[in-house]
Amino acid sequence: MFDHLSAVPQADEGTLVCVTPWSATLQAQARAEALAAWFRCPLVPRGRRSIEQVFAEEGVSGVLVAEDPPRLYHRAQPGQPFFFHPGLARPRLAALAHGLPDRLLRVAGIRPGDVVVDATLGTGTDSLVLAYGVGPDGRVIAIESSWVLARLFAWAKRENGHGYPGMRELLARIEVVYGDNEQVMAAMASDSADVVYFDPMFRRPIAEQDATIAPARPWTDPRPLSDAAWREAQRIARRCVVLKERPASDQFARFGLVPDKPRAKIAFGVWNKEREAR
Template identity: 30%
Template structure:
């Protein structure tokens, strides 16, 4: 099991101290003083990963990483701007999302797709994200509630999302039949997509796993309208689990769906 320690930025203030305490309470990790030491030095000295607490964000460093993982809306901001202009979004189209729908994201990560879904289903809808990695779940959940975006629609979409730290298959087993309109699956890509720069830190910190028969079976049981998967265009999951693959030219990931 990975070892993670908590420290603060170089010049912690009262806000930073409060955020550090919140991380300690939520994750149960020990805290070490920064004492002007570099992140690299602290990780090497303590043989551990490091959660660095700043005034505005948490940064997670794994020993294999050169850049930290931290919350940011990623592509959700410009995707929402396109929707506000009346344009379409592939996720919204594939999931057939409408105001008032419920959307369960089984692989939350940075919550980029969850944010778009939250905007699409509106204030009367329900959006929940499941994330198995406790560090990613904590950082993303905190970011969704505390990050200050540049426009109100993005802020409202972020704030409506709830986060659960759990494995997708375990969570799904506890859900009633047909209890979510859409169940969404976006496991770690089986092949690296080089242009997804913002995805690189998540690849290092996230829990890597493939879809299983049990996982897809539970998703089908729980979904009321559709189970939707996103994967590399030549990923075997489409054929393996019976998803109808939608070809998207000039993109390296495709969506697939199982209609209920």
């Protein structure tokens, strides 16, 4: 449907270099070459350099180490690399497999065969759960405005989930789209998705969101959800648009939503198209 990963210019140009791990096997060297091409960044010799030395000598803010899965270091927190892993999706998927409900799937009313737009991919935890919810006949269009986060998740998809059990099938249902969610949705037809989901960076961060997103935080786009993106979501969604935020966040009132759990740490607000039409 989309080919945004190659069509959109690289946003973080000049910020990233790729290196091999210290034990540079032929396999790691080949992976480094493929990764540098995938991320459209230079491959520089590692030598015996530490990550800190690579930052200092190359003058970049990011270093991608060609491990499996690849590790992404940011200058702001060199001790906390980001890499693909199912993370918090794992217990949620395990609970679903045991017939227990998932809060996001329930509030969003996700059904088998649905087309869901996850307008804020991030680390992909929610996209993986949504991919489970839509089943083999559904799909998730996952939009991310951070080039490196979009690219890293797309690499995990290409690598079939790096061997994590059950990931291959779920990743196959997720289409990663690099770009601003407003612009990507503007290119989509009206009523072309069942549900649109937004989980922007919280205006006031909390530990729960931080636990998942912390290693990726320096790479994330901190902007609040735009009015135009919300309007595009309302236009392309057949059933509903869902927003995740802290319950006391002013973002719910901004879009005329009521948080589902006013005393919980996180809340969901749902705008329902059918109800609006009545």
